[in-house]
Amino acid sequence: MIGICKLATERELSDFLIQVERRAFKQAAYAVHDDHAALDIVQDAMMRLAEKYGVRPVDEFPMLFQRILQNAIRDYFRRHKVRALWTTLLSSFSFNKDGDEQDPLETLEVESDSNYFENPARQLDRAQTLAVIEDAVGKLPARQREAFVLRYWEDMDVAETAEAMGCSEGSVKTHCSRAVHTLAAMLKNKGVKL
């Protein structure tokens, strides 16, 4: 029996992206701890979804997008690993001709929108609880965070989460349970009451 499914229109794709883009950015930011890299990852994920799967049925978008997003995050870490390897190799060949010791503070680059120099008033405006929770989520092991975010934040069921993560349903349950317990313990230690 052949099922008839309605393919997505451009409007539906747009609505879907509007719906998920903020959470996608946060997910990527929790994983890579760098807002610029997180924006790149989300942009790549949106492009891939639109280019390759943009005409698929709307119902398939959440799953497809999450798979693409998680793969993009993994790609980021792979590239980061390779870059770090080359940097280590090349730095081992370099040497200081004059033998002068450099002061690391002289070469320290500070990003313009770094959190270190945030406006104190803005810092005060930020909800303390949110900061603690986001910090705790960012510190979770990658697979636990992935399972927690997909299962509870993206509201996928266990089977969908397992498919998106490429693992068994049992693993999803284990990762989710551990993630929640770890988060609860971290928040309790910081004095946060939910």
Next chain:
Amino acid sequence: MNERDIAKKITQHLNYGTNQLDRSVLEDLRSARQRALAAHAHPQQVFGMAVAGHGDVHSGHHGHGHHSPRFWIPLVVLLLGLLIAYNWSEINGDDPDDVDATLLAGELPINAYLDSDFKSWLDQSSRR
């Protein structure tokens, strides 16, 4: 509280966090979305824009612009290929100047100037 309740409380805070994003981040996300939608509608044009350097929404280190390795690696390979092909033809080609030089230097064997078959052809035709 059970596991699900704790998770629900935490995700409520996370949802609140998504509403606190900086204006610049929201603007970048909007641009990224529009670019994705443009790619969905006109894939060729967006590729052209990216190559021309007008397509980058966010100047990341692995974007789709003209700084992308996807653009310049094939270009370098093509140029190297052309260079190698040119040099190869220079080395192995039958240059007429070289043949002329060999003739003038008298380095060809005497048989090269003789047509040995001509005499036998003459003999055969005279017998007829």
